[in-house]
Amino acid sequence: MNKQTFALVVIRISLGLIFAIHGGAKFAGGIGGTAAFFESISIPSFLAYIVATIELVGGVLLIFGVLTKIISALFVFIMLGAIFTVKGPLGFLDGYELEFALIAMSVTTFIASDWKTVFAFVPTTKQITEVSS
Template sequence: MIKKYEIGTFILRVVLGLTFFIHGLDKFQGGIENTVGWFESIGLPGFLAYGVGLVELLGGIALILGLFSRVVSGLIALIMVGAIVKVKLDVGFLGNGQMAGYELDLAFLAMAVFIAINGTNAYSLDNVILKGKDENGNTTTLN
């Protein structure tokens, strides 16, 4: 039997995954070179754009499917910390009228950290692949 918090975690996982998949897809469809240039313009190495784009694109798919959810969520949390500190912190929580603030980034960060800490069992490929095994390899019942 799936507990209520697992349904809530499933919803967070799918929404976070879908959001980041679309962001990653946009980076590559719009020309990753634009993102590389923007990274360089804010003082970051351009090659990081490829890493961020791949984490968003492939990590988003993985989250939707429930595959490597803790690892992917940890990577997304790092991306959100970087976005907040490097880009959004100076414009404030709500923004400055020309640029959005970090309120949405903070919400995504909280979602990612929650999933990274708690994992997710409901409707996840990890659950199917691991077949309810605990850290010792013993079969468990996932409730």
């Protein structure tokens, strides 16, 4: 495995871990609290279940390289939602810097994956070459 491939795998697995842990925490702490928070900022409470599920299941799938393009795109939308509904007014520092970094990681993962591959724990050399061309 070359350095570029290794770097992409580290980014993808780290991103998956972060989202899986955050999604799991939403369920472990009682999803009702997250649903109530969503309601308090005028977001339908049922979306808390959808977001937490995408974070947990999507994070695990991303760790194993399953559906990486779809999952990373969903993560971008979730983070944009967090920025525009909650974190934006706080500014970059102590606000949305984490969401910004997660968007960058998600976009990197999106670009590095392809639509043809459903599962790729480690991207093939061909995939890496196609991305860098």
